[in-house]
Amino acid sequence: MDCKRLLARSFARAQEVLDRATEGMTKAEFAWQAGPSANPPSFILWHLSRVEDRTINHTIRQRPEVWTEGAWHKKLGLPEDPAVTGFNYTKEQVAAFPLIEPETLLAYQKAVRKETLAYVDGLCESDFDCKIATRHDEDNLVATLLGRTVVHVSQHAGQIDFIKGLLRSRAD
Numbered sequence: 001m002d003c004k005r006l007l008a009r010s011f012a013r014a015q016e017v018l019d020r021a022t023e024g025m026t027k028a029e030f031a032w033q034a035g036p037s038a039n040p041p042s043f044i045l046w047h048l049s050r051v052e053d054r055t056i057n058h059t060i061r062q063r064p065e066v067w068t069e070g071a072w073h074k075k076l077g078l079p080e081d082p083a084v085t086g087f088n089y090t091k092e093q094v095a096a097f098p099l100i101e102p103e104t105l106l107a108y109q110k111a112v113r114k115e116t117l118a119y120v121d122g123l124c125e126s127d128f129d130c131k132i133a134t135r136h137d138e139d140n141l142v143a144t145l146l147g148r149t150v151v152h153v154s155q156h157a158g159q160i161d162f163i164k165g166l167l168r169s170r171a172d
Contacts (some may be wrong), residue, residue: 003128003143007120010150014157015113018045021161022106029167030102037091041160042100046076047086048156049109054085055149056116060132060142066115072108076100120146 022045030042039047050067057065065082067073073080077098128143 002125004120004123004125007146007150008117011113011117011120011153014150014154017154017161018109018157021157021164022102025102025164027099027102029164030105031099032163032167033094034163034166036095039094039159040097041163042102042105043086043089043094043097044156044160044163045105045109046078046097046100048153049105049112050085051087051152052116052149053112054082055145056112056119058082059134060145061119066108066112070108070111072111075104076108116149 022041025041030045031040033040053065053067057063067082068080077100078084123142128141128146130142132140132142132145134140134145
């Protein structure tokens with residue numbers, strides 16, 4: 001199997017987990033925090049989408065992000081600054097995160113994923129070995145950044161799934 005097919009399948013599987021996890025969640029469930037320092041599912045979903053959008057579109061493709069091109073910051077009532085992704089947020093910043101309609105958050109996530117898959121589909125094998133300069137590591141390969149993104153998205157999709165299960169089991 002080539003890298004392109006592997007990545008497309010990996011992103012598709014991560015999407016299945018995320019879709020299952022968010023299916024039927026209420027606005028209150030999206031906002032629930034397990035504790036004062038815990039991230040609610042709405043914040044996790046926004047963060048995983050922002051990081052995917054930033055990594056794929058800004059860092060790798062060096063083009064405008066879905067965030068700004070689609071005016072998602074306005075639709076979600078959040079700052080336009082594309083560098084804001086939720087990394088290293090304090091518990092106060094997380095607590096101040098607005099209660100956003102789940103459908104709107106999910107629409108942004110799906111718009112980002114659509115762009116990601118279109119990008120992956122257009123790659124050729126040699127593209128995976130291209131080096132991308134980043135602030136954190138000057139020798140990131142496209143393959144490495146894409147792999148990290150799949151892992152990041154998958155981890156957070158699993159967190160949302162866990163939180164939903166925790167919430168639903170408490171209701172029993």
